[in-house]
Amino acid sequence: MRRRWRTVGVLAALTLLLTAPLPAVAQEKTDPPLTVPALSDWTPASGTYRYDRSTRLVADGAEERRVADTLADDLRDAGHGTPPVVRGGSRPGDIVIDVQPSRTTLGAEGYELRAGTRLSVTAATETGAFYGTRTLLQLLAQGDRVPAGRTVDVPRYKERGVGVCACYIHVSMPWLENLVREMAYNKLNQLLLELKVKSDAHPEANTWGYYTKDEIRGLVALGKRYHVEIIPEINSPGHMDPWIENRPDLQLTDSDGNKQPSRLDITRPEAFAYYTGLIDEYADVFTSTSWHMGADEYMLGSDFAKYPQILKYAQGRFGPDATPQDAFIDFVNRVHTYAVGKGKRLRIWNDGLTGANTVPVTSGTTVEHWLNVATKPSQLRAQGYPLMNAAYALYLVRGGFHSDTKGLYEQSWDPRSFEGEKLATAEGITGAKISLWPDNGRGETENEVAASLWPALRHLAQATWGDPHPDATYADFTARGTAVGHAPGWRDLTRVPVADGSYTFSSGSRSFDAGVTRTADGYATVRTADGCLEIRGGKLTLNVPLQPGVEATPQTCDSKNTLQRWQLEPASGGYRLVNAITRMPLGVTDGGRLAQYPPDQRTPAVWHLSSRP
Known part of the structure; x- marks a missing residue:
């Protein structure tokens, strides 16, 4: 059993202090302080909490101390000094971090924040306590005084994410580190990275665009500290050219004898072994419990009729009524089985699910819906697949389409609004994410992409955590982002270190x-x-x-x-x-x-x- 406080007397006094009703406010109800996402539940009280150089972070258990240690570093990076992390009773001006598993109504990520003479963050989990400290940092970014009051803040969706394709065009590590910090600051929790890790087993695949394993280990460690799960993707069986351009033996061959360097030949056991070998290599550096295999656009610009060997393979496995699509779904399902054996859940894009198959996708596969095709989100949900909204409307294409963040905000967009269909309820929807793609790699620099990303990121955070339209105008909403600023530790990558x-x-x-x-x-x-x-x-x-x-x-x-x-x-x-x-x-x-x-x-x-x- 964890030791909560040094003496029963101190515990009783502190419990009374932190659970007692807050003093009523004499004036009319005031608006919640500015945060992103906005606080939907705020009970104001009289007075303020003041942060100063005598503030301490009170954290007793191991989970609390991890949260407090990260908070201390972030306060330092934000220019607030480095408060000590201590055990035991609190005093006026302190910040108390408390994890109480019995607070089940707060869920896995919710928290309660109380501000008065002291400030407390209480949650049922370490992650919830961490998110409470993000709210605190945002409040302190606006001054060292926090209005007295109480909030209970719980997300509506469990997956709140960003996807980045660094699969062809290398994205710098400082840029990705900035992204992780910004995501956490705005309570986003999932980063999908489609990228190439330099392979030891397959050096022939190490064309540029790759990351070293040490680079990825460092990024994953940062994500773990900031409660951002980093999920890797190697897109297959299409878009495999970063991996098989130098492996013609694995490339799909059409009826004219032409090799397709972007398409893996799903009929060959060697192709499956190659792909699962890459999964094993990625497992050395990624610790996430999910694996994204993409599975999109396999027949992009072509059709199965040009590859009769695929139909033959499908009929050989599933009988004379099988379709070429069955061979594709079979490959997905075999990867699913392999990933589950490695302790990972499978995720795929939706556009390969056209309904032309007799073999179903294995249950439990998360479908990330980005494109309006024949099989609708409502059908996928009815079939029981976890469904994530990765709508094209949320895309930022390098040198191309950019999400209309202002328009989406004014429409009160939320994760029920898929491409081609809006669902009546959020049941079965895991959440939503924005996606960055490098279709024209030289169309924009990283810094230009970032300028468009930050407003879109904050909007996605708002739409997945709480009310999608907390302010009357988009200008009012963007003012929130201005008020809270960037995450502590964020680096200004636009600074040129020498003068013109x-x-x-x-x-x-x-x-x-x-x-x-x-x-x-x-x-x-x-x-x-x-x-x-x-x-x-x-x-x-x-x-x-x-x-x-x-x-x-x-x-x-x-x-x-x-x-x-x-x-x-x-x-x-x-x-x-x-x-x-x-x-x-x-x-x-x-x-x-x-x-x-x-x-x-x-x-x-x-x-x-x-x-x-």
């Missing part, structure tokens, strides 16, 4: 003169006498040159050309030049040329800058 001007860049025996000019999105152009440095050449993937060794050469300066934008990343007393789109730093070849390379393949050049008149 003319410099000599030197690295070893290689040097060149160039002017540095900050771009509107927080990168820099590097302009030589012959033009602006640009990554150009090699094979394009999503309109981006992603091959290692592609050179950076002077080209006609174009302010709209994102491949001419560079990040000056501080390193060893100088700077690395990292391309804003390809995310590879420049190295110097044996011939003295400038070329991009993954940082784990060739040591990046460190450039020392000296001002020129």
